[in-house]
Amino acid sequence: MVGSDSGPVVPTTPLVTFLERVQLTALRSYPKTLTTLDPKSYIDLSLKRPYNLSTIESAFKDLTSESRDLKVPVDKFERFVKEYFDGAGEDLVHHEPEDFVADPSEFLSNVENEKVREWAREVHGLWRNLSCKVSDSVKESPDRHTLLPLPEPVIIPGSRFREVYYWDSYWVIKGLVTSKMLTTAKGLVTNLMSLVETYGYALNGARAYYTNRSQPPLLSSMVYEIYNVTKDEELVKKAIPVLLKEYEFWNSGKHKVVIRSASGNDHILSRYYAMWNMPRPESSVFDQESASGFTSMLERQRFHRDVATAAESGCDFSTRWMRHPPNFTTMATTSVVPVDLNVFLLKMELDIAFMMDISGDKHGSDRFLKASKARQKAFETVFWNEKAGQWLDYWLSSNGDEPETWKAENQNTNVFASNFAPIWINSFNSDENLVKKVVKAFKKSGLIAPAGILTSLTHSRQQWDSPNGWAPQQEMIVTGLARSDLNEAKEMAKEIARRWIKSSYLVYKTSGTIHEKLDVTKLGEYGGGGEYKPQTGFGWSNGVILAFLEEFGWPSHLSIEP
Numbered sequence: 001m002v003g004s005d006s007g008p009v010v011p012t013t014p015l016v017t018f019l020e021r022v023q024l025t026a027l028r029s030y031p032k033t034l035t036t037l038d039p040k041s042y043i044d045l046s047l048k049r050p051y052n053l054s055t056i057e058s059a060f061k062d063l064t065s066e067s068r069d070l071k072v073p074v075d076k077f078e079r080f081v082k083e084y085f086d087g088a089g090e091d092l093v094h095h096e097p098e099d100f101v102a103d104p105s106e107f108l109s110n111v112e113n114e115k116v117r118e119w120a121r122e123v124h125g126l127w128r129n130l131s132c133k134v135s136d137s138v139k140e141s142p143d144r145h146t147l148l149p150l151p152e153p154v155i156i157p158g159s160r161f162r163e164v165y166y167w168d169s170y171w172v173i174k175g176l177v178t179s180k181m182l183t184t185a186k187g188l189v190t191n192l193m194s195l196v197e198t199y200g201y202a203l204n205g206a207r208a209y210y211t212n213r214s215q216p217p218l219l220s221s222m223v224y225e226i227y228n229v230t231k232d233e234e235l236v237k238k239a240i241p242v243l244l245k246e247y248e249f250w251n252s253g254k255h256k257v258v259i260r261s262a263s264g265n266d267h268i269l270s271r272y273y274a275m276w277n278m279p280r281p282e283s284s285v286f287d288q289e290s291a292s293g294f295t296s297m298l299e300r301q302r303f304h305r306d307v308a309t310a311a312e313s314g315c316d317f318s319t320r321w322m323r324h325p326p327n328f329t330t331m332a333t334t335s336v337v338p339v340d341l342n343v344f345l346l347k348m349e350l351d352i353a354f355m356m357d358i359s360g361d362k363h364g365s366d367r368f369l370k371a372s373k374a375r376q377k378a379f380e381t382v383f384w385n386e387k388a389g390q391w392l393d394y395w396l397s398s399n400g401d402e403p404e405t406w407k408a409e410n411q412n413t414n415v416f417a418s419n420f421a422p423i424w425i426n427s428f429n430s431d432e433n434l435v436k437k438v439v440k441a442f443k444k445s446g447l448i449a450p451a452g453i454l455t456s457l458t459h460s461r462q463q464w465d466s467p468n469g470w471a472p473q474q475e476m477i478v479t480g481l482a483r484s485d486l487n488e489a490k491e492m493a494k495e496i497a498r499r500w501i502k503s504s505y506l507v508y509k510t511s512g513t514i515h516e517k518l519d520v521t522k523l524g525e526y527g528g529g530g531e532y533k534p535q536t537g538f539g540w541s542n543g544v545i546l547a548f549l550e551e552f553g554w555p556s557h558l559s560i561e562p
């Protein structure tokens, strides 16, 4: 098409396209503003029996036939929704996890403080709230739902996120391992593997509107965490071909970029790149509004792709992806070669090498070790900045389709938590000199806050800048520092983990109101608490609390109160 962007687009389903129109009607009809409407609640509806999509589409046509701009009377709209749809989330039913016991043996034996232990048991108990399975109706008639069928029960983040998310599952699994819920943990991996088998990549989340993108690739790390405690070689054998498929996805096509060093060496790295150039269906009305200032179709399509690509990064949204922060319309995520994505891929290479080794494929293992060494070299050349003592994201000068030559000025010198994410990997945290430099820079960075690690230093009000959000890479930085041989780094890790646990405790215990010194509405400003939902729990926050407690314990003399 003349004037349209040339990137790939994975088509969505007729139901998703229709529900986008229902979503737009809701926006136009309710006397609500864009800030109070949750567009996702409309795209999560499913078709009520006995109606089928074409019957409901004609009823919708009748409903809106006399309206201008899809605005209809609220009572008529509500009657229509009630008559033709089952509510958002009704196709996900509670599942009692069979491996849940209220007080597992040897649970958090390092946590001596009784108050903390008691609370940890409550957090552990929250897995039951978040455990669900896809209802049989989805399996029988997938076309009536945007929820995707999955073979095993799931742990959802909770709140408005009524489906499995890819990268959230990594922290969920770490927590499940601590909770000794290994059957549930394996089930999550089986679900993600089934998505890779079907689509060629693990989807952002298990919804029909997420098929056009993935999320930070942590499947190999999930398998690794489970293998580490179970020594389940069958799981590893099953995982290898799936991980190879996923590896290919991230290292080919638009995801692959080549940066040429001054001396002429080519470094292969990866970027996020969504296969979509329209408004995200789950946030369609927001995206249409954000793109309304663009005059050409090409500009709009590029903007929508960069927005969807930010969603693929898991960090939607952040000034990290903006050419001219904090101007949202300058989102240019596809032009960034991100440090953390390449950390996850380096980890995937090491994990695959390890798994191939234990399954007897020495040759394959060597191949992946070699690939990891090549990527490690690329980290030194493309991302590392000696002066800053951090690894910096790299801005592409071109569209990334051809190799381009590295330029110092293309490193993004702004400070983000992701600049420290490489310390998670043994290849970096085993180098004591490097750890010293990174610890020094981290201390000065301004990212260490009263309740943990900040995502960035910019107060943009975007979800992954302060004062919102928490640094998703927090657990990785802490784990990496703790794995190093440097005492200062180990102590730093313990201190950050405890700050984060404490802030989560405060949020939990005070139902999100609280403590004069720690206003939870601004937790991102303090680096803590995350998306923690006091009563129900939130998948990945639950996981990180339990994993941190397992790793660092809590001595009896140390108070958790403010």
Ligand SMILES: OC[C@H]1O[C@H](O[C@H]2O[C@H](CO)[C@@H](O)[C@H](O)[C@H]2O)[C@H](O)[C@@H](O)[C@@H]1O
Pocket (backbone or CB within 6 Å): 040, 157, 161, 165, 166, 167, 168, 204, 205, 280, 282, 283, 311, 312, 314, 315, 316, 317, 463
């Ligand atoms: O509905 C808007 C966006 O919601 C998701 O992103 C956020 O929640 C996810 C679940 O906890 C989390 O994985 C992600 O990091 C968050 O930014 C979704 O992943 C996005 O694709 C979606 O556009």
